[in-house]
Amino acid sequence: MNWTSMLTKKNLQLISIVFLTITVFAFSLEVPFYLDDFRNIKENPLLVTGSLNDFLWQNRFIGTLTFFFQYQLDTTSLKAFHIGNIVIHLINVILIYFLTHKILQKLELDSDWLPVFTAAIFAIHPLNSQPVIYIVQRYTLLAAMFYFSATLIYFHLRDALQNNQTKYLIILSITLICLIILGWFSKQNMASIFFVLFITELIFYQKNINYKKFLAHFSIAFISLFALAFVMRDSDLMNLIDLASRETNDISRTEYFLAQLNILWIYIGKFYWPTNLRLEYSLHSESFSLFITVTSALAHIGLLAIALILFKKRPVITFSILFYYTSHLVESSIIPIRDFAFEHRTYIPNFALSLVTSYLLLKVFNLKSKHNLVMHVTMSLIISTLAVMSVYRVQLWGDKLAFLENERVHSPNNIRVLTSLAKAHRDRGNQQISNQLIELAFNLSGSDIRADVAANYIAMLVETNQVTKANAVVSRVLPKIKDWPSKSLILHNLAVLNHQNKLLDKSTLLLEKVLKSPAPIPDSYYLMSIIALQQKNMARAEYYSRELITKYPNYHKGIQLFNNINLAKTKFKE
Numbered sequence: 231m232n233w234t235s236m237l238t239k240k241n242l243q244l245i246s247i248v249f250l251t252i253t254v255f256a257f258s259l260e261v262p263f264y265l266d267d268f269r270n271i272k273e274n275p276l277l278v279t280g281s282l283n284d285f286l287w288q289n290r291f292i293g294t295l296t297f298f299f300q301y302q303l304d305t306t307s308l309k310a311f312h313i314g315n316i317v318i319h320l321i322n323v324i325l326i327y328f329l330t331h332k333i334l335q336k337l338e339l340d341s342d343w344l345p346v347f348t349a350a351i352f353a354i355h356p357l358n359s360q361p362v363i364y365i366v367q368r369y370t371l372l373a374a375m376f377y378f379s380a381t382l383i384y385f386h387l388r389d390a391l392q393n394n395q396t397k398y399l400i401i402l403s404i405t406l407i408c409l410i411i412l413g414w415f416s417k418q419n420m421a422s423i424f425f426v427l428f429i430t431e432l433i434f435y436q437k438n439i440n441y442k443k444f445l446a447h448f449s450i451a452f453i454s455l456f457a458l459a460f461v462m463r464d465s466d467l468m469n470l471i472d473l474a475s476r477e478t479n480d481i482s483r484t485e486y487f488l489a490q491l492n493i494l495w496i497y498i499g500k501f502y503w504p505t506n507l508r509l510e511y512s513l514h515s516e517s518f519s520l521f522i523t524v525t526s527a528l529a530h531i532g533l534l535a536i537a538l539i540l541f542k543k544r545p546v547i548t549f550s551i552l553f554y555y556t557s558h559l560v561e562s563s564i565i566p567i568r569d570f571a572f573e574h575r576t577y578i579p580n581f582a583l584s585l586v587t588s589y590l591l592l593k594v595f596n597l598k599s600k601h602n603l604v605m606h607v608t609m610s611l612i613i614s615t616l617a618v619m620s621v622y623r624v625q626l627w628g629d630k631l632a633f634l635e636n637e638r639v640h641s642p643n644n645i646r647v648l649t650s651l652a653k654a655h656r657d658r659g660n661q662q663i664s665n666q667l668i669e670l671a672f673n674l675s676g677s678d679i680r681a682d683v684a685a686n687y688i689a690m691l692v693e694t695n696q697v698t699k700a701n702a703v704v705s706r707v708l709p710k711i712k713d714w715p716s717k718s719l720i721l722h723n724l725a726v727l728n729h730q731n732k733l734l735d736k737s738t739l740l741l742e743k744v745l746k747s748p749a750p751i752p753d754s755y756y757l758m759s760i761i762a763l764q765q766k767n768m769a770r771a772e773y774y775s776r777e778l779i780t781k782y783p784n785y786h787k788g789i790q791l792f793n794n795i796n797l798a799k800t801k802f803k804e
Contacts, residue, residue, distance in 0.1 A: 243327070243342075243345070243346045244324060244327060246346075247323060247324075247327065247346065247349050247350050247353055248320055248323070248324075250350060250353065250354060250613075250617065251316075251319065251320055251323055251353040251354060252316065252320070253617075254353075254354045254617050254620045254621055254624070255312075255316050255319070255359075255362055255363070255620075255624065257621055257624040257625055257628065258312050258315075258316070258362065258363045258624045258627065258628070259308065259309045259312045259313070260308060260309070260628055261308070261312065261363050261624070261627045261628050262308065262628075262630050263308075263365065264364060264365075264366075264509070264627075264630070264633075264650065265366075265509070265646060265650055266366045267364070267365050267366045269682075270294070270297070270366050271297050271311070271365060271366060274297075275751065275752050275753065275782075276298075277294075277297055277298050277301045278301060278784065278785070279752050279782035279783075279784045279785040281784075282295075282298075285298060289415075289418070290369050290415065290416060290417055290418075291415050292372055292412055292415045292416040293368050293369040293372050293416055293417070296314060296368060296372070297311075297368075300314065311365045312363075312365065314368065315361070315362050315363075315365060315367075315368050315371060316362060318368065318371040318372060318375055319353070319358075319361070319362045319371055320353075321375055322352075322371065322374050322375050322378055323349050323352060323353040324349070325375065325378040325379060325382060326345075326348060326349045326352050326378060326581055326584070327345045327346070327348070327349040328345075328382060329378055329381060329382045329385075329581075330344055330345040330348045330349065330585060331345045332382060332385045332386075333434075333546065333549065333585075336385065336434045337434075337545055337546065339546075341592060343588075343592060343605075343609075344585075344588055344589060344592055347584075347588035347591070347592070347609055347613075348581075348584045348585045348588045348589075349584075350613050351584040351587065351588060351612070351613065351616065352580060352581055352584040354613065354616050354617045354620050355501070355504065355580060355584070355616050355620070356504040356507055356616060356619045356620045356623050357497075357500050357501050357504050357507065357573055357576055357580060358576075358577055358580055359507075359620050359623050359624060360507075360509065360572075360573045360574045360577075361374075361574045361577045363623075363624055363627045364509070364574070364627075367574045369416055369417045370417060370574045370575075370577050370578075371577070372412075372413075372416035372417070373413050373416040373417035373419060373420050373578070374577055374578045375416075376409045376410070376412050376413030376416060376420060377413055377420060377423055377426075377557070377578055378578075378581070379409050380406055380409040380410055380413065380423050380427070381423070381426055381427070381430065383402055383405050383406045383409060384406060384427050384430055385430070385434070386398075386402055387399070387402040387403060387406060388430075388431070388434075388435050390402055392435075410423060418560060419557075419559075419560040419561055419575075419578070421559075421560055422556050422557055422558075422559040422560050425556040425559060426553055426556050426557060429549065429552045429553065429556060430549075433541070433545050433548060433549050433552075434545075434549075476565060476566045477565070477566060477567045477568055478566055478567070478568045479566075480566075480568075481515065481566040481567075481568070482566070483564045483565075483566060485515035485566075486515070486564065486565070486566040486567070486570070487563060487564045488515070488518075488523050489513065489514070489515050489517065489518065489570050490558075490562045490563060490570070491523055491526040491527050491530060492517075492518040492522060492523055492526045493511075493513060493562065493570060493571045494526075494530070494558065494562055495526050495529065496511075496571065497562075497571075497573075497575075497576045497579070498583070500573070500576070501576070501580060501583045502583075502587075504616070504619055506640065507573060507623060508573070508636070508637055508640045508641070509572075509573070509633075509637055509647075510637055510640070510641045510644045510646055510647050511569075511570065511571035511572070511640075511641070512640075512641040512643065512644050513570045513571050514570055515570075517570075530555075533551055534551065534552075534555070536551065537551035537552055546585065546586065546589045547586055547589065547590075549582075549585075550582040550583070550585050550586035550589070551582070551586070553579070553581070553582040553585075554579045554582035554583060557578045557579045557581075557582070558575070558579050561575045562575060591605075591608070591609065591612075592605070595608070630654045630657075631651075631654045631655070631658060634647060634650050634651040634654050635651065637650075637651075638651060643674055645671050645674060645675055645680060645683055646680075648667050648668075648670055648671035648674070649667075649668070649671050649680075649682060649683055649686055651667055652664045652665075652667035652668045652671065652686065653686075655667065664690075665690050665694070668683075668686050668687055668690045669687065669690070671683050671686070671687075672684070672686075672687040679707045679710055679711070682716075684703065684704075684707045684708075684711065684720055685719060685720050685723050687703065688700045688703055688704060688720065688723065688724055688727070689723060689727065691703065697727070697728065697731055697733070700724065700727065701724070701728075701736070704720065704721075704724055707720075708720065708721075713749075714747050714748045714749040715749040717747065717749070718744045718747050718749045718750065718751050718754075719751065721740045721741075721743050721744045721747075722740070722741070722744050722751050722753060722754050722757075724740055725737040725738075725740035725741045725744070725754070725757060726757065728740065729757060729760075729761065734761050734764060734765060737757070737761060738758065738761055741754045741757055741758045741761075742758075745758070750781075752778060752781070752782040752785050752788065755774050755775070755777055755778035755781075755782075755788065756774075756775075756778055756785075756787060756788055756791065758770075758774040759771045759772075759774040759775040759778065759791055759795070760791075762774060763795070768795065771795055772792075772795050772796070775788060775791050775792040775795055776792060778791075778792070779792050
């Protein structure tokens with residue numbers, strides 16, 4: 231086969247995969263905002279009034295910048311946001327296609343179909359649909375893009391080193407470093423890329439290494455590191471590391487790790503039988519019995535043993551297994567995260583499952599066979615089935631009420647589900663059902679009250695003319711909410727509600743707390759100026775409107791208000 235025909239074949243394969251992916255996810259263009267979409271995108275004032283400096287070097291600022299640029303370019307429709315996600319997903323699919331080609335090349339295997347099937351399964355698998363449909367999960371898509379790119383670049387870097395192509399080494403090295411940095415600031419699970427590159431080096435470039443000695447040395451190093459960590463467990467350094475490597479102090483590392491032993495099998499099961507998919511999983515440290523946990527642990531050990539045993543004869547299987555586990559290290563191992571399970575966490579690891587599944591199926595039909603009718607029919611059926619299931623999943627996301635009712639079936643006491651379902655019913659005019667769900671969510675929260683639940687409950691109390699109770703609830707729950715942005719939002723919303731009920735002094739006191747906090751809200755400056763005008767305090771109104779446009783120069787309502795105040799002052803003087 232000459233290079234021209236191969237290039238043509240690759241182009242046709244890629245065009246087919248891209249067309250299939252677009253066909254499936256075109257149905258997502260009208261999917262509404264959900265959950266964290268509101269806080270991070272739709273109701274994020276910094277995206278409208280902020281500047282580039284407000285985002286630089288924050289956690290995950292790369293993803294936030296993409297939303298910010300969409301606001302600056304005035305491409306903020308639902309379709310525009312969804313198109314952005316689909317485009318990044320397509321880039322990931324193409325990267326996987328070429329990455330699989332590179333793996334085959336390094337192993338000197340000949341299969342035109344393995345890259346196609348691997349990329350196609352990854353592209354339209356229902357388990358991968360959540361990051362594509364759920365707009366805020368662009369962070370996951372971007373991290374994956376840099377993750378796959380870094381892995382592919384590493385292959386090229388090592389090839390350049392082997393072939394003494396020194397002129398490419400510096401460029402490829404800088405590119406690799408940049409990709410890792412960009413990935414880290416997209417999502418912190420990028421940290422596991424170093425382990426993936428280490429595995430890549432061992433499997434594809436260190437074929438003559440004595441693996442028995444290596445395993446012995448690795449075991450000694452691991453045990454030594456563990457012993458050192460145990461000895462230094464109460465030191466300031468270890469306390470700092472512990473603080474930086476956990477999202478919550480309410481879950482121990484052991485509890486989280488034991489739960490993840492089971493959850494990883496749930497993820498794998500969902501890949502091979504993608505039914506009952508959901509956004510929220512009400513799983514915790516006590517969701518699994520000791521017997522199930524021990525069985526899960528033994529199964530993981532068995533799978534890792536298979537990876538080691540097949541290292542020489544089936545390196546694709548070894549790479550897939552080790553890639554799967556290492557790419558799960560940040561979110562599904564010993565770093566406690568408040569939510570134990572999310573389907574979007576499987577997005578990067580699902581490359582490994584797509585690869586090993588395609589490889590094993592093609593092995594059944596003979597890896598080198600190019601005209602196997604049974605193979606083509608079987609793979610077409612698999613891909614068609616996955617595509618139909620993904621389309622169904624996309625359409626379910628498109629009906630917010632049906633989607634959230636489905637979530638409630640699986641997680642009847644999940645606070646986030648109840649809160650979102652209450653909002654969906656409210657949007658449909660089902661006020662009574664909405665209020666009942668809000669109250670249920672608040673009561674189920676107990677002492678672990680969430681900021682959005684408290685805010686919704688307070689709003690419901692005020693709307694039902696229970697302003698006194700709303701103020702009392704704020705006094706009770708506010709000390710339990712740790713982060714200032716959430717506190718500021720609750721105080722601001724309560725100020726708005728008091729303002730609507732003509733309680734101007736109460737509203738002013740609440741707004742002053744917001745503006746003195748570490749997380750002031752531009753709308754609070756605006757409302758303070760409005761209240762000052764209502765109280766006929768022109769100087770105070772001018773002060774807060776000037777503060778508003780000084781700190782948030784792109785806040786257009788503030789500019790208009792400031793100009794109107796100055797115009798009124800001028801007319802009064804005349």
